[in-house]
Amino acid sequence: MPATNAPTTTPDGIPDGIPDCAAEGLPFPEGFLWGASTAAHQIEGNNVNSDWWQLEHSGDGRIAEPSLDAADSYHRWPEDMDLLAQLGFTDYRFSIEWARIEPAPGHFSRAELAHYRRMVDGALERGLRPMVTLHHFTLPRWFADRGGWTAEGAIDLWERYVRATAPVIGTDVRHVCTINEPNMIAVADAIRKLGAAAGETPTAGTPLPDKATTDALIQAHHRATAVIRSFSASGDIRVGWSIANQVYQPLPGAEAATAAYSHPREDVFIEAARDDDWIGVQSYTRTRIDPDGHPVPAPAEAERTLTGWEFYPQALGHALRHTARIVGAVPLIVTENGIATSDDTRRIAYTTGALQEVTAALEDGLDVHGYLHWSALDNYEWGSYKPTFGLIEINPDTFERTPRPSAVWLGGLARAGVLPRA
Numbered sequence: 001m002p003a004t005n006a007p008t009t010t011p012d013g014i015p016d017g018i019p020d021c022a023a024e025g026l027p028f029p030e031g032f033l034w035g036a037s038t039a040a041h042q043i044e045g046n047n048v049n050s051d052w053w054q055l056e057h058s059g060d061g062r063i064a065e066p067s068l069d070a071a072d073s074y075h076r077w078p079e080d081m082d083l084l085a086q087l088g089f090t091d092y093r094f095s096i097e098w099a100r101i102e103p104a105p106g107h108f109s110r111a112e113l114a115h116y117r118r119m120v121d122g123a124l125e126r127g128l129r130p131m132v133t134l135h136h137f138t139l140p141r142w143f144a145d146r147g148g149w150t151a152e153g154a155i156d157l158w159e160r161y162v163r164a165t166a167p168v169i170g171t172d173v174r175h176v177c178t179i180n181e182p183n184m185i186a187v188a189d190a191i192r193k194l195g196a197a198a199g200e201t202p203t204a205g206t207p208l209p210d211k212a213t214t215d216a217l218i219q220a221h222h223r224a225t226a227v228i229r230s231f232s233a234s235g236d237i238r239v240g241w242s243i244a245n246q247v248y249q250p251l252p253g254a255e256a257a258t259a260a261y262s263h264p265r266e267d268v269f270i271e272a273a274r275d276d277d278w279i280g281v282q283s284y285t286r287t288r289i290d291p292d293g294h295p296v297p298a299p300a301e302a303e304r305t306l307t308g309w310e311f312y313p314q315a316l317g318h319a320l321r322h323t324a325r326i327v328g329a330v331p332l333i334v335t336e337n338g339i340a341t342s343d344d345t346r347r348i349a350y351t352t353g354a355l356q357e358v359t360a361a362l363e364d365g366l367d368v369h370g371y372l373h374w375s376a377l378d379n380y381e382w383g384s385y386k387p388t389f390g391l392i393e394i395n396p397d398t399f400e401r402t403p404r405p406s407a408v409w410l411g412g413l414a415r416a417g418v419l420p421r422a
């Protein structure tokens, strides 16, 4: 299934200016996942039955721009998968959309389940191993309207949805991510409650996640894990979830304050993964904490990305080691890591630094099973299209896909089967 604009470049023929670190690299461990990630609402378009669509059109000014057609991947997913496979990637993480599958309580769309099953088959046919996320931030409107995760009966309703996804997952999806960044979902709930109470939202650091949402999400994850393991008993499905690692770093004398800051915001979610088959590590930047337990802004001279985050690729090494310390023997997979930039040479520089951290972690004996870059495509960054995270550029008018040099470079590493060393 050739895509017309796919680069045919191999590591031997990479264009000028793209570093080739394959020569001195560390060979991937057997079965290493090498891929890119996306999420349904951010790329599909017209997710009209979701709570996010409702928020985007509420007219209350909280959202800068609506998602509308996004990258039209609902229709163009074959093209996206063609490109990723041709670039050299071996794994593709995408999410399936609860709001499409169950647009009204208890009404499951056979057409949407078939749509997502076609995506799983499409990935497998192209030699891409699918990693399927069941919930990536967006909820069906009806579920949000009845109170979301902490409403009575919410976990049973979630379980009913997870059971309904059995035909999509089958026995041939290897990795299932139950919930993406549950810690950020609990933070968002806390902000919503604060906003409702005080008429405003906090601006500094990571707000304390809502405790009731935290507990509900951990329960939801454990429930989903049991269900998926039961319907895949004859297969080799590995279930986990992905945590947003903010890389809390103590300033001198702030070790205890940092540990206290980190626990409810991150560690409690990592602890909940101790019986999982893998845990997803998602890291972008760092947050330094002072001895009073307050986050300290990055220095004024620090390079910042289009999201305003400090350019700090070393964050991934900290995130992997922090996660491993808490979770124990559970395998680690980097399920997101990347940079919003309009300068693709900075994307390559950032990703090189991050991959060198993965190499160092492996050499130190950490059990890292994969690296999936965020993101495969430019996408809807929760309120704005301005922060471009994509290895593949999207023309917002024509939806034309153009792989950036970083995509060719990263795919080249996949083909060479190596990770760069520092």
Ligand code: IFM
Residues within 6 Å of the ligand: 039, 042, 181, 282, 336, 374, 381, 382
């Ligand atoms: O775009 C998000 C994604 O949905 C979850 N992890 C962080 C990304 C960048 O902000």
